[in-house]
Amino acid sequence: MKIxxxxxxxxxxxxxxxxxxxxxxxxxxxxxxxxxxEKSANHFDLKECQTSPSGLVFGFDPKHFSIETRKMPSGKSxxxxxxxxxxxxxxxxxxxxxxxxxxxxxxxRSGNTYGFIASNPCIEPDYFIYEIDASKYLTCxxxxxxxxxxxxxxxxxxxxxxxxxxxxxxxxxxxGQNLSLDLIDQMEDALSSSVDFHHVQRGNTFKLIYNRLYxxxxxxxxxxxxxxxxxxxxxxxxxxxxxxxxKKGFYNLKGSPMVSRFLQAPVRFSRISSGFNMRRFHPVLKxxxxxxxxxxxAPMGLQFYLLGPESLKQHLILQVMEIL
Numbered sequence: 204m205k206i207x208x209x210x211x212x213x214x215x216x217x218x219x220x221x222x223x224x225x226x227x228x229x230x231x232x233x234x235x236x237x238x239x240x241e242k243s244a245n246h247f248d249l250k251e252c253q254t255s256p257s258g259l260v261f262g263f264d265p266k267h268f269s270i271e272t273r274k275m276p277s278g279k280s281x282x283x284x285x286x287x288x289x290x291x292x293x294x295x296x297x298x299x300x301x302x303x304x305x306x307x308x309x310x311x312r313s314g315n316t317y318g319f320i321a322s323n324p325c326i327e328p329d330y331f332i333y334e335i336d337a338s339k340y341l342t343c344x345x346x347x348x349x350x351x352x353x354x355x356x357x358x359x360x361x362x363x364x365x366x367x368x369x370x371x372x373x374x375x376x377x378x379g380q381n382l383s384l385d386l387i388d389q390m391e392d393a394l395s396s397s398v399d400f401h402h403v404q405r406g407n408t409f410k411l412i413y414n415r416l417y418x419x420x421x422x423x424x425x426x427x428x429x430x431x432x433x434x435x436x437x438x439x440x441x442x443x444x445x446x447x448x449x450k451k452g453f454y455n456l457k458g459s460p461m462v463s464r465f466l467q468a469p470v471r472f473s474r475i476s477s478g479f480n481m482r483r484f485h486p487v488l489k490x491x492x493x494x495x496x497x498x499x500x501a502p503m504g505l506q507f508y509l510l511g512p513e514s515l516k517q518h519l520i521l522q523v524m525e526i527l
Contacts, residue, residue, distance in 0.1 A: 261332045261340060262354060263320050272318035275333075281308060288319065289327070290345065298331070298343055301351040306335060319345075337418045337425070360414040360427075369407045373400060376409070383424035386413055393431045393442035393453040396461055408434045 260270050275284075281302065285295040302308065315335070319328035331343040338358050343351045365380040377387055390411060391400060410432040416425040431442045431453075442453040442461045453461040 261318070261320070261334075261342065263330075267322070269321045269324035269328075270318060271320075271328075272316050272332075275311060275313050275315045275317055277313035279313075281311065284317070285331075290331075294345070294349065297349045298345070298351070301349055302333075302341060302343065305341065305351055305353050337423050338416070356418050357420075358416060358418050361417055362412070362429075363415050363426075364410065364412045366410040367408070369403055369405055369409075371405075373403045373407075373409075380411075382411070383426065385424060386411070386426055386428055389413075389428035390431050393428060393444070393461060394433055394440055397440045397442075398433050398435060404436055407436070 258264070260272075263270060281299055282295060285291070285298065290298070299308070311333075315333065317331070317333045320330040320332060321328040328345055331345055332340055333343075334340040337356070339353060339355050341351060342354055343349065365382055367376040367380055369376045377390075390409075394400075411428065412430040413426045413428045416423045427444070429444050433440045441456050443456070445452060445454050455461055
């Protein structure tokens, strides 16, 4: 009898131990499943809900906001723009006042991007945005206090260089190096007192060093010329940018300013509409004939510059020869 009771007691102990072990395994299994679901949920949120900075539009995620952008029309004021989009009265006046504290409203440019952003496309927009330039824009709250913030995009300057040999024309050589009109104008300013860009020859070479502006990792057409080199049939010409007293200027290798009493040409070479060409196709006569001159496109307000004595002398000689 005692043996039987002992046996039952031992069996109960063993059963209890087995139950505890089983419960431990089951509990661990359940915890692993829950952790797995939690990790999956977290992974899903990060992948599906977060947008990289490059995917944002004016700081807003297109997945969660309705973003409508347009181009600023010519000749329209900000009040007209708001009125055409049902923003009137005190709201319009408050927005214009807040915006005018950050930017000069006279500098609003046609062609610049503006837009409206809404958290729900079925109701009135929450924000108005205006792009001042490639590096900054305004964000205006259309509700609440109508706060206006000036936002800056991530930007950096990168040192770059370009060089080339003139094969057909200087313009084609510069364009082939993907140089912006702004940098071309800076090069002409730097060397205008020593190089006549209207009479460069095939085989002439140039080299430029400049800082290009990058916005959000993308190159822009803006930049600052640091140094320019141009080799012509008459020698080498150098021009280095320097800012004494915080005023930018260009200097030669001897430290003398690259300025002259007279310039080499009356207008920028980028204004040439038709250059010297012995076989120019005549747009009216419809056949090729020599074009013994240089035509300029001269829109209203174009600046002309006084030439040097030699250029004036050559011009007078040509006029006399033409008369004779």
